[in-house]
Amino acid sequence: MTSAPLAARLAAPSGPLFFPVTPYGPGGEVDLDVYRTHVRRGVETGAAAVFACCGTGEFHALTPEEFQDCVRAAVEETGGRVPVLAGAGYGTALAVRYARLAEKAGADGLLAMPPYLVLAGQEGLLRHYREVAAATALPVIVYQRDNAVFTPDSVAELARTDGIVGLKDGLGDLDLMQRIISAVRTEVPGDDDFLYFNGLPTAEQTQLAYRALGVTLYSSAAFCFAPEIALAFHRALRSDDEAVVHRLLDGFYRPFVELRAQGRGYAVALVKAGVRLRGLDVGEVRPPLQEPTEDHVKRLAQVIERGYAVLGEEGGK
Numbered sequence: 001m002t003s004a005p006l007a008a009r010l011a012a013p014s015g016p017l018f019f020p021v022t023p024y025g026p027g028g029e030v031d032l033d034v035y036r037t038h039v040r041r042g043v044e045t046g047a048a049a050v051f052a053c054c055g056t057g058e059f060h061a062l063t064p065e066e067f068q069d070c071v072r073a074a075v076e077e078t079g080g081r082v083p084v085l086a087g088a089g090y091g092t093a094l095a096v097r098y099a100r101l102a103e104k105a106g107a108d109g110l111l112a113m114p115p116y117l118v119l120a121g122q123e124g125l126l127r128h129y130r131e132v133a134a135a136t137a138l139p140v141i142v143y144q145r146d147n148a149v150f151t152p153d154s155v156a157e158l159a160r161t162d163g164i165v166g167l168k169d170g171l172g173d174l175d176l177m178q179r180i181i182s183a184v185r186t187e188v189p190g191d192d193d194f195l196y197f198n199g200l201p202t203a204e205q206t207q208l209a210y211r212a213l214g215v216t217l218y219s220s221a222a223f224c225f226a227p228e229i230a231l232a233f234h235r236a237l238r239s240d241d242e243a244v245v246h247r248l249l250d251g252f253y254r255p256f257v258e259l260r261a262q263g264r265g266y267a268v269a270l271v272k273a274g275v276r277l278r279g280l281d282v283g284e285v286r287p288p289l290q291e292p293t294e295d296h297v298k299r300l301a302q303v304i305e306r307g308y309a310v311l312g313e314e315g316g317k
Helices: 006-011 032-045 064-078 092-104 122-135 152-160 174-187 203-212 227-238 242-260 266-277 294-315
Strands: 049-052 084-088 109-112 140-144 164-169 195-198 217-220
Touching (some): 006 195, 032 064, 032 227, 049 064, 064 084, 084 092, 109 122, 203 227, 203 242, 242 294
Parallel strands (some): 109 140, 164 195
16 A cells, blocks of 8 residues: 555556456466466556456456455555555445455555445445445545446535545446536535546547546556557547547457457456467456357457557557
């Protein structure tokens, strides 16, 4: 854990936000050595933060013990160079348990996942996230998606809650996001540090739209297997080089998103296949997720090759 405030460290990231996959060995066990290599390479390549054991990291498939081991390994490998955040989810009691395990492992913050399965009302959701935030000293980013969708007034309440520092949007309703941002701005005056993230799968594909709302932070699953492309895209966004942004969207991100749409769970399984294609054996996904088909893996290799070709064309200009 580092002493600098998390919100300040994330507000203007120097590179993509890295959501590493969780490697498994031949017997299905977590491979911490490969995980350390994966995290270390990501940080050395230019990641601005590590989000350990979140969606791309198969949080749902990890035991509490595996979770804590992975978070601790991520903290040790980053060595304080960038912040490490960890997932926390399920029902309130388990989410609190995971939050405390992450704190013991040295994490700098939490990404609070939606509660397990239930469709709760706004007051119930607020109570859940307040209890998670109160359980540790770690700053909390709330993940809006699926069964955890908030009204603008509820997000204003989250912004008033001690310990909650941001909202990650995995829903994609830009009208709602605009109203949320407006509500926090007007109803929680002085809280200009509240963070907003584009958390859609392959967020680069929608980041121009989010950026128009003032949402500059986004998760990058592509950084796991194509870090140079993700870095180039991030730099182009920061420098307002829309020509490069459009070429990378057209040559890499759109084809990848269209391939991702061919299978359920591919937001994780296809990313993991991409990491293997780039030379790091991170194993397969755990059930209930399933591996991409052989044809889809071949197509993924072609998408990656084309993405790097576009990047090379950019470098030659």
